[in-house]
Amino acid sequence: MENWLPEAASSYAADLDGLLIFISAIVGVWFILAEAVLIGFAVAFRRKPGQKAAYLPGRSLRAMSWVLVPCVVVLGFDLVIDGVAAPIWDKVKIEIPESDEIVRITAVQWAWKFTLPGPDGELGSDDDVDVMSELHVPVGKVVEFELTANDVIHSLFVPQLRLKQDAIPGRVIKGWFEATKTGTFEIVCAEICGLGHTIMKGKMVIESEEAYSDWVKSKMPEAAASIPAEERNEG
Amino acid sequence: MSTAAIAHPKSFWREYVFSTDHKTIAKQYLSTGIFMALVGGLLAYVMRMQLAYPGQAIPGYGTIDPQSYNAVVTMHGTIMIFWVAMPILLAAFGNFLIPLMIGAADMAFPRLNMLSYWIFFLSTVVLLASFFVPGGAAAGGWTSYPPLSGSAAYSGGQWGVTLWLLAVAMEFAAFLMGGINFITTAINNRAPGMKLFDMPLMVWMQLGASIIFLFSVGPLIAGAVMLILDRVAATGFYNPATGGDPILFQHLFWFFGHPEVYVILLPGFGAVAEVLPVFSRKPFFGYRMMVYATIITGVLSFIVWAHHQFIAGIDPRLATAFSITTILISVPIAVMTFAFIATLYKGSIELKTPMLFALGTLVVFLLGGVTGIHLGTAATDIYLHDTYFVVAHFHYTLIPPVFFGFFAAWYYWFPKMFGRMLNEGLGKAHFWLTFIFMHVTFIPMFLLGFGGHHRRISNPQFFEAMQGPEAERLQIIATAGAIGILLSQIPFVVNSVLSLLRGAKAPANPWQANTLEWTVPSPPPHGNFETVPQVYRGPYEYSVPDRVDDWFPQDAKV
Numbered sequence: 031m032e033n034w035l036p037e038a039a040s041s042y043a044a045d046l047d048g049l050l051i052f053i054s055a056i057v058g059v060w061f062i063l064a065e066a067v068l069i070g071f072a073v074a075f076r077r078k079p080g081q082k083a084a085y086l087p088g089r090s091l092r093a094m095s096w097v098l099v100p101c102v103v104v105l106g107f108d109l110v111i112d113g114v115a116a117p118i119w120d121k122v123k124i125e126i127p128e129s130d131e132i133v134r135i136t137a138v139q140w141a142w143k144f145t146l147p148g149p150d151g152e153l154g155s156d157d158d159v160d161v162m163s164e165l166h167v168p169v170g171k172v173v174e175f176e177l178t179a180n181d182v183i184h185s186l187f188v189p190q191l192r193l194k195q196d197a198i199p200g201r202v203i204k205g206w207f208e209a210t211k212t213g214t215f216e217i218v219c220a221e222i223c224g225l226g227h228t229i230m231k232g233k234m235v236i237e238s239e240e241a242y243s244d245w246v247k248s249k250m251p252e253a254a255a256s257i258p259a260e261e262r263n264e265g
Numbered sequence: 266m267s268t269a270a271i272a273h274p275k276s277f278w279r280e281y282v283f284s285t286d287h288k289t290i291a292k293q294y295l296s297t298g299i300f301m302a303l304v305g306g307l308l309a310y311v312m313r314m315q316l317a318y319p320g321q322a323i324p325g326y327g328t329i330d331p332q333s334y335n336a337v338v339t340m341h342g343t344i345m346i347f348w349v350a351m352p353i354l355l356a357a358f359g360n361f362l363i364p365l366m367i368g369a370a371d372m373a374f375p376r377l378n379m380l381s382y383w384i385f386f387l388s389t390v391v392l393l394a395s396f397f398v399p400g401g402a403a404a405g406g407w408t409s410y411p412p413l414s415g416s417a418a419y420s421g422g423q424w425g426v427t428l429w430l431l432a433v434a435m436e437f438a439a440f441l442m443g444g445i446n447f448i449t450t451a452i453n454n455r456a457p458g459m460k461l462f463d464m465p466l467m468v469w470m471q472l473g474a475s476i477i478f479l480f481s482v483g484p485l486i487a488g489a490v491m492l493i494l495d496r497v498a499a500t501g502f503y504n505p506a507t508g509g510d511p512i513l514f515q516h517l518f519w520f521f522g523h524p525e526v527y528v529i530l531l532p533g534f535g536a537v538a539e540v541l542p543v544f545s546r547k548p549f550f551g552y553r554m555m556v557y558a559t560i561i562t563g564v565l566s567f568i569v570w571a572h573h574q575f576i577a578g579i580d581p582r583l584a585t586a587f588s589i590t591t592i593l594i595s596v597p598i599a600v601m602t603f604a605f606i607a608t609l610y611k612g613s614i615e616l617k618t619p620m621l622f623a624l625g626t627l628v629v630f631l632l633g634g635v636t637g638i639h640l641g642t643a644a645t646d647i648y649l650h651d652t653y654f655v656v657a658h659f660h661y662t663l664i665p666p667v668f669f670g671f672f673a674a675w676y677y678w679f680p681k682m683f684g685r686m687l688n689e690g691l692g693k694a695h696f697w698l699t700f701i702f703m704h705v706t707f708i709p710m711f712l713l714g715f716g717g718h719h720r721r722i723s724n725p726q727f728f729e730a731m732q733g734p735e736a737e738r739l740q741i742i743a744t745a746g747a748i749g750i751l752l753s754q755i756p757f758v759v760n761s762v763l764s765l766l767r768g769a770k771a772p773a774n775p776w777q778a779n780t781l782e783w784t785v786p787s788p789p790p791h792g793n794f795e796t797v798p799q800v801y802r803g804p805y806e807y808s809v810p811d812r813v814d815d816w817f818p819q820d821a822k823v
Contacts, residue, residue: 072616124581200510229727
């Protein structure tokens with residue numbers, strides 16, 4: 031199964047992939063067992079001349095336990111899966127860690143727009159900088175995003191990061207990721223969003239911190255970029 | 266219905282077109298549904314060809330642009346769910362079987378029944394007309410989420426979505442009337458002696474599906490009306506700029522949409538439940554347990570809807586609660602599945618075509634069922650949501666009841682419906698070809714989904730995750746499989762047409778089955794039963810010890 035998944039490049043990818051394998055193993059065993067019994071019965075109890083079927087209406091609780099006991103076991107496995115999965119969901123979607131970088135991501139028909147906080151380090155101020163289609167992030171840093179959409183619903187999907195979140199007009203949804211590998215990955219839109227859905231993609235470049243800060247500088251307005259970071263923060 | 270009514274010859278129009286006879290109405294639903302299945306199947310062919318050979322001319326269609334592709338995706342889903350699964354499984358077999366199985370002359374409200382078909386027919390015309398309006402058919406997915414579906418500026422044509430909404434709303438009104446008829450008939454019109462727990466499981470399943478539909482459809486009709494108003498009267502129910510919320514529609518849609526899965530699943534399972542005992546010559550194992558499992562499934566189906574929205578912007582703290590309820594459904598479904606399997610145990614199994622399709626329903630459904638756990642678990646849904654894994658999953662879940670269940674029912678009740686026997690050899694060929702190509706088509710989609718192939722894109726090669734010879738090979742295999750499924754229906758069509766024309770005359774009870782529909786001639790006359798039957802026992806008394814016959818009809822006096 032690991033071979034079918036794209037390479038994993040985020041801090042929570044291993045949790046999610048591990049869970050996928052865990053669930054596949056459990057349901058895989060059930061699947062094979064159930065198919066084996068089903069097909070086995072269909073073959074083993076083929077009509078033989080002169081032999082009558084057994085009269086087994088399954089009315090008593092004792093008889094029904096042949097079905098109900100396996101179902102209780104199914105319930106047990108369900109609860110195990112719920113128990114294992116819940117903390118992973120919480121980690122990915124609820125508990126946003128202290129972030130190193132923040133970016134606002136706006137989906138529009140049919141492109142991705144990234145808003146960097148600008149020299150003051152805060153989103154929503156006058157010096158924010160918009161970048162289209164290509165986002166650079168530093169490896170090994172927690173990146174927090176504020177996701178929204180301008181027109182219709184889109185969905186931010188970066189397969190290698192195992193990151194997916196719908197972007198909803200009128201709402202700002204917070205999320206995070208921490209890339210663990212450098213590389214260039216595609217950002218695609220996973221929710222049908224009209225005529226251009228099939229060409230809506232962007233690029234995420236995960237790079238070293240130095241390369242990243244060079245990129246940020248190159249995107250800043252000329253004047254701001256020339257001021258050293260310490261002075262910017264004081265100002 | 267008195268015998269006098271049977272003797273009176275009626276005009277062609279009253280007999281075949283505006284008929285109030287449940288059997289004629291059933292055939293009307295059936296033929297409309299089969300015709301729409303052909304339309305839906307051809308749309309699937311266009312889609313699969315484009316995905317395997319993007320940009321190339323599709324034989325019989327030509328090249329397809331992204332807008333038309335979106336429309337094809339949308340209409341394929343819409344048609345297969347609302348204009349194939351519902352009319353065939355629910356309306357056709359429900360209409361045909363409920364009165365016959367409970368010993369009634371007709372539905373409780375025959376004229377309402379006729380009205381519901383004709384409203385359904387009108388909705389079909391509106392839906393098909395939407396292909397030909399300026400801007401083309403609706404192209405926002407079968408779920409039609411706003412704001413995409415909320416204005417022509419976002420989704421292209423003005424008329425496509427509006428007609429889509431109108432057709433869907435009319436269709437639901439039709440099925441609402443049909444459902445009320447089903448419920449009333451099953452509750453009130455049972456033959457003397459038939460207690461609720463003497464009803465065949467098919468009737469229980471139809472009843473369950475109708476009740477689920479009745480309770481779930483209201484919110485969606487309201488949602489659809491608000492969406493129509495947003496489009497044509499510039500209201501802002503789903504428009505954030507005017508204080509609305511697009512997520513509202515998703516809640517209304519899936520509050521209906523998930524129970525709808527069981528509305529389709531239950532009648533398909535009902536057909537399986539009738540066929541298995543007859544061809545194993547065994548009582549259904551745990552009949553009451555099956556009924557209770559159906560009821561529990563129905564109740565649970567109302568509290569799982571948000572699993573379609575884990576990553577859609579709902580509060581993430583809700584996800585685990587919906588995960589738990591969703592996965593919990595596996596328990597009653599497991600009860601049903603294991604009860605089916607237990608029914609085979611120590612049986613005397615004859616693998617005639619209906620039995621093959623009934624067993625095929627279960628064999629295929631199991632994979633759809635277990636992959637539901639991957640998607641019902643919120644954490645794993647993050648990656649798999651909106652990928653081809655989902656596409657493979659719901660085809661593995663819905664094709665078993667909708668097509669395998671339908672074919673089980675078709676081969677089993679065809680003699681009763683049309684008074685002719687079908688050809689076994691062609692039937693078996695139909696089964697094995699369909700069964701094999703089913704897997705050829707959808708197994709590759711699971712793998713593509715794992716690879717990150719997202720849904721509803723017309724050119725997969727535009728994206729890295731889907732480039733490379735391996736992904737292309739999987740696309741081509743899936744396309745070959747889909748064409749295979751379509752061609753596998755040739756033996757079905759040939760068999761049905763030839764048998765209708767020159768099949769052997771069907772006796773009243775060719776399968777030596779117990780339920781009441783087999784006590785009347787094939788096909789049953791207008792009014793069904795010459796005298797009202799008296800019911801003495803449950804529907805599955807096969808191989809009762811100390812009896813010479815291995816069947817024991819429900820109306821046979823000891």
